[in-house]
Structures are given as structure tokens and as C-alpha cells.
Amino acid sequence: MMNDVECPYCGKGSEINHDDGYGYEEDEIYEQECGNCENIFIFTTSISFYYEVQKAACKNGGEHDYQKTHTFPPEAARMQCTVCQEKEGYRR
Ligand SMILES: [Zn+2]
Numbered sequence: 044m045m046n047d048v049e050c051p052y053c054g055k056g057s058e059i060n061h062d063d064g065y066g067y068e069e070d071e072i073y074e075q076e077c078g079n080c081e082n083i084f085i086f087t088t089s090i091s092f093y094y095e096v097q098k099a100a101c102k103n104g105g106e107h108d109y110q111k112t113h114t115f116p117p118e119a120a121r122m123q124c125t126v127c128q129e130k131e132g133y134r135r
């Protein structure tokens with residue numbers, strides 16, 4: 044779990060409780076009780092983004108790698124590029 048923290052008192056791992064969207068605001072101080080030692084600790088949230096990049100030859104003058112989509116019903120399937128997800132027929 045990416046929300047796991049270590050209790051500053053007893054060192055036991057806790058999962059941050061995000062019920063009702065609690066604890067998602069950056070630069071706010073939140074508090075939670077350790078489920079193990081029952082001390083209250085405070086925490087701040089920092090949201091980090093994760094990006095994954097890959098080459099897309101079809102966006103650089105290459106051919107799109109069109110494959111049929113797994114749409115149901117099959118008659119509605121379109122050809123879609125597996126690399127950039129562009130549907131055949133659309134050109135941006
Ligand atoms: Zn604790």
C-alpha cells in the first residue's frame with residue numbers, strides 16, 4: 044500500500060484512513076490514532092504523480108500498430124493503435 048506510514052511512537056505500520064476523502068489535501072495537518080499503541084500522530088500529505096514514458100514511433104512519422112479493439116458486440120470493434128490508442132480514421 045502506498046499510504047502506509049510508520050507510527051512515530053511504536054514503529055508499527057499503519058494505513059492512513061482516507062474515509063470521506065480525509066487526508067488528501069496537501070499542506071494540511073491531519074491526525075490519526077495508531078491502531079497499535081493508540082497514540083495520536085499527525086501527518087501531512089504529499090501527492091506524487093507517477094509517469095511512464097515510452098517511444099511512439101507512430102507519432103513520429105511511423106505506422107500506427109492498428110489492432111481490432113475488444114469491443115462488444117464484435118461488430119462495433121474498431122481498429123485502434125496499440126501504442127497511442129488512436130482510432131483508425133481519426134487524424135489529429
Ligand atoms: Zn503506535
Ligand SMILES: [Zn+2]
Nearest residue numbers: 101107124127
Ligand atoms: Zn499510434
